[in-house]
Amino acid sequence: MNPYVARLCQLASQPSRRIIGLMSGTSLDGLDVALCRLTGHGAGTRLALEQFRTVPYTDATRARIRTVFAREQVSLEYLTLLNPWLGNLHAAAIRECLREWNINPADIDLVASHGQTVYHAPRHQHQRPDFDLNATLQLGDGDHVAVGTGIITLSDFRQKHLAGGGEGAPLAAYGDFLLLSSPDEERLLLNLGGIANFTYLPRAGQAAHTAFSTDTGPGNTLLDATVRAHRPGLQYDEDGRLALAGRVHEGLLAALLDHPFFAAPLPKTTGPELFGVAYLAAAQQHSATTALGLEDTLATLAELSAVGVARAVRAAFGGQPSPEAVYVSGGGAHNPALRAALQRHLPAARFATTEALGVLPDAKEAILFAVLANEAVASQPVAIGQGRQRVPAVTMGKISFPG
Ligand SMILES: Nc1ncnc2c1ncn2[C@@H]1O[C@H](COP(=O)(O)OP(=O)(O)OP(=O)(O)O)[C@@H](O)[C@H]1O
Ligand SMILES: CC(=O)N[C@H]1[C@@H]2OC[C@@H](O2)[C@@H](O)[C@@H]1O[C@H](C)C(=O)O
Incomplete structure (x- = not known):
């Protein structure tokens, strides 16, 4: 037997995994980079976040990604x-974190790697009658x-969601459902990333199919792009200072809201391909x-x-009362505006x-992928929200062996 297959079998039957x-x-x-200890699986999953770090991208890395990011036309060679x-960059970031945390790679069970989304193309966005499908691409x-890294890696999680009938996103429903459901409270988990x-x-225990x-x-995506365009060198409006100094322009807001995405039925997904500078x-x-001045534009975008x-x-x-309890995560949670x-x-x-x-709000999405990998190895397809809400019951992640 391939020793990595044996290792996977062993991992699957362990009471907990370090992912x-x-x-x-x-x-x-x-x-x-979120180092998680996940005990159990399915509804019994318990999380302990052992370490977390954001390894910043350099300007050069950002520029490389932006060469293809959300662009309809790119060099196929560059993309390749x-x-x-x-992949190498992300492996190096893991090695760097493990060195800093003084942890031996052999003591990590799995890596769950989302990759970098470079293009998201749900049907409603690409609108190509000759392609009757949703698509998304992570590099x-x-x-x-x-x-x-020498660690068994699961990656490319979104393709199975597409194959199962979804739009490849958001995958948050699965991890949120397994980790954060409460018997006492209906909840909204709101992530304010580039896309909200x-x-x-x-x-x-109640009506899991409604999750x-x-x-x-x-x-944050338009806020960030506007700050970058007006204040070269700045990546975002720190603590929303500029937006808080501005006033909402109702005319611009109405023009921005005049887009079919806002009226489209749920669930739906999008990306900077649509919500970009154009x-x-x-x-x-x-x-x-x-x-319009920068401050007023940012106030309107917030x-x-x-x-x-x-x-x-x-x-x-x-129109019915929605859950009162809203738990916010993602970088936008730091923006008071x-x-x-x-x-x-x-x-x-x-x-x-x-x-x-x-x-930890900044770690939530990285934790989510660790939970998905834990499910793929140790559990069964997560059956929530099937049918109308189009949350396919699938296991996600492709398995790569280090040797
Ligand atoms: N102190 C702060 N003040 C204002 N905005 C902030 C602050 N800290 C972070 N942000 C915002 O959060 C963004 C980063 O958010 P996050 O890391 O959640 O995005 P992401 O994971 O790339 O997005 P997505 O979830 O769409 O993939 C920054 O670009 C910025 O807009
Ligand atoms: C295609 C893609 O990468 N989508 C991301 C993006 O960032 C936020 C939002 O758009 C969400 O749909 C998704 O990520 C999170 C982790 C998700 O799948 O739940």
Whole structure:
């Protein structure tokens, strides 16, 4: 028997596994590395986050990724080169973290590697009648991560979700359901990354089929792009200072909201392919706000993100009262301008961060992939939200051996 197959069998029957979850999202701020101890599986999964670090991307790395990121036309050669290059980069980041944490790679059971999304193409976005399917592409080849770390690696999680009928995202529903369902409370888990999304969790043990997650529209992506364009050298509006100094421009906001994505049924997904600078420029043209100051533009974009969330929440609950408890994660949780706008648009919500549930908000998405790998190895397809909400019951992640 292949010794790695034997190792996998052994891992599957262990009471707990030590798994490194990796996530690098649409903001391109860096690679999140979460070392998780996961005990049990399925509804019995328990998490202990042993270590967490974001390994920042250098400007040169960001520039390389941006050469293809969310672009319809790219050099196929460049894309081909980036795939193993990112795999090697992510492997090096793991080695660096393990050295810093003084942990031997042999003491890690698995790596769960999301890779870098470079293009997301759900049907409603690509609108090509000759391709009746959803698609998404993550780079950072898993074999390179496995060989570069010596650790069995699961990667490319989104393809199975597509194959099972989903849009390849958001995958948050699975991990949120397994880790954060509560018998006492209905919850919304709101992640404010480049793109914002939320997971609805019914009370644990009740109506699991109603759990689902959906993107809601831009989170930080347009805010970041606007700051970068006006203030070269800055990556984002730290603590929302610029946005808080501005006023919402109703004309620009209306032009931004005049897009079918906001009225489309749930669940839905999107990316910077849609919510990019061209979309913002078109809305500025329509509302004659091309000369609007940076602060007012940022205030309006923060409002847009909050309205996107609020509309999706209202659509999900058809005007019925929605869960009061909203737990926020992702980089946008650090932005007071975004949080204030959310509170205005969801006045009945009680906001806290996922820290209140014992999950470090910045680490949540990386943890999610560790949970998915744990399920793939030790459990069965997670059966939640089947049918109407299109959360396919599948196990996700392709397995790469280090040798
Ligand atoms: N102190 C802060 N003030 C304002 N914004 C912040 C702060 N810290 C982080 N952010 C925002 O969070 C972003 C990073 O968020 P995060 O790491 O959650 O994104 P991501 O994982 O790349 O996104 P996605 O979930 O869409 O893939 C930054 O680009 C910035 O917009
Ligand atoms: C295609 C893709 O990479 N989507 C990301 C992105 O970042 C936020 C949002 O858009 C979400 O749909 C997803 O990531 C999280 C981890 C998810 O799948 O739940």
